[in-house]
Amino acid sequence: MSVSHPARPAQPTVSLIDHMDPGHPRHDLEHDVRIGLSSTPKWLPPKWFYDAAGSDLFSRITRLEEYYPTRRELAILRARAGDIAAASRASTLVELGSGTSEKTVLLLDALAEAGTLRAYTPVDVDGATLLSAANRLAARYPGVTVRAVRADFEHHLALLPRTGRRMVAFLGGTIGNLDPQARHVFLKSLRATLRPGDTFLLGADLVKDTGRLIAAYDDASGVTAAFNRNVLHVINRELDADFEPDAFAHVALYDDRHDRIEMRLRATRDMAVRIHGLGMSVMFTAGEEMRTEISTKFRPDRLREELRETGFTVRRFDTDPSDDFSLVLASV
Structure with a gap:
């Protein structure tokens, strides 16, 4: 059941709508671990990287020299946010997976300068981060209604507020974490929630030199390796498991058949892992790999086609000067 209540009294224009059942994250984790670690080959979804430690590690990753996506997306926003705002004429910005909303300021500034901005709706599963960012931005944009949605x-998607002329932003290349079928379902589901005049702003990483791609997910300082292993720390803590994270090697490889990076954890020896919270044991053989993330890299023509197949019309296709990353504005 959805619960709506005010955030902090000091910021009366901020509200929180909570669509997350109190037991939802735990149930999802139990389901994913049970299914993923019973599969052949084994896998875990990347969303379980992001506890407090994982979020801090990812923040460090975005500042690494090898990790270009954040810098390239910011470069596009700095150069084109005004044009995107003018094309969308949005009065409400809805941001999926908003996190700390750091890049969002460029879009909000552009919409405010265009004179259309009336509301901002950040959407994330982490309530604390969500409210912190929402209150910060409410202070920056007085008079703008900030309605945070924990979801x-x-x-x-169908439960998101539909106030005003909306631009729904899905930034950071997160779309690449979804496999083709899940991507199609997501895009179709999002399209079904949009009305004439609404737009969709998608950040997507592009195919490029394989060496650069692998380096972005296997940095020399080992931050990404620690981030990858963090999923095992999460399972240990939340499900009373006895993984030895240091017994797993970080692996990043490029699958050129599917145009995607895969991150994996490779067992360095035979071992049995007990997950007490699920009453299950999982056997690993030396050299066995467990996939923890996919990150698809798109070819522009294929990305346009995927959007067209799910009911979108591409209005703008902007890239950085190196053609490393793209921001696509689409309408319905």
């Missing part, structure tokens, strides 16, 4: 974009 999972893979489950709650």
Whole structure:
């Protein structure tokens, strides 16, 4: 059941709508671990990287020299946010997977300068981060209604507020974490929630030199390796498991058949892992790999086609000067 209540009294223009059942994250984790670690080959979804430690590690990753996506997306926003705002004429910005909303300021500034901005709706599963960012931005944009929504974009799209002329932003290349079928379902589901005049702003990483791609997910300082292993720390803590994270090697490889990076954890020896919270044991053989993330890299023509197949019309296709990353504005 959805619960709506005010955030902090000091910021009366901020509200929180919570669509997350109190037991939802735990149930999802139990389901994913049980299914993923019973599969052949084994896998875990990347959303479980992001506890407090994982979020801090990812923040460090975005500042690494090898990790270009954040810098390239910011470069596009700095150069084109005004044009995107003018094309969308949005009065409400809805941001899926908003996190700390750091890049969002460029879009909000552009919409405010265009004179259309009336509301901002950040959407994330982490309530604390969500409210912190919402209050910060409410202070920056007095008079703008900030309505934070705690929700999972893979489950709650139909429940998002539909106030005003909306631009729904899905930034950071997160679309690449979804496999083709899940991507198609997500895009179709999002399209079904949009009305004439609404737009969709998608950040997507592009195919490029394989060496650069692998380096972005296997940095020399080992931050990404620690981020990858963090999923095992999460399972240990939340499900009373006895993984030894240091017994797993970080692996990043490029699958050129599917145009995607895969991150994996490779067992360095035979081992049995007990997950007490699920009453299950999982056997690993030396050298066995468990996939923890996919990150698809798109070819522009294929990305346009995927959007067209799910009911969108591409209005703008902007890239950085190196053609490393793209921001696509689409309408319905």
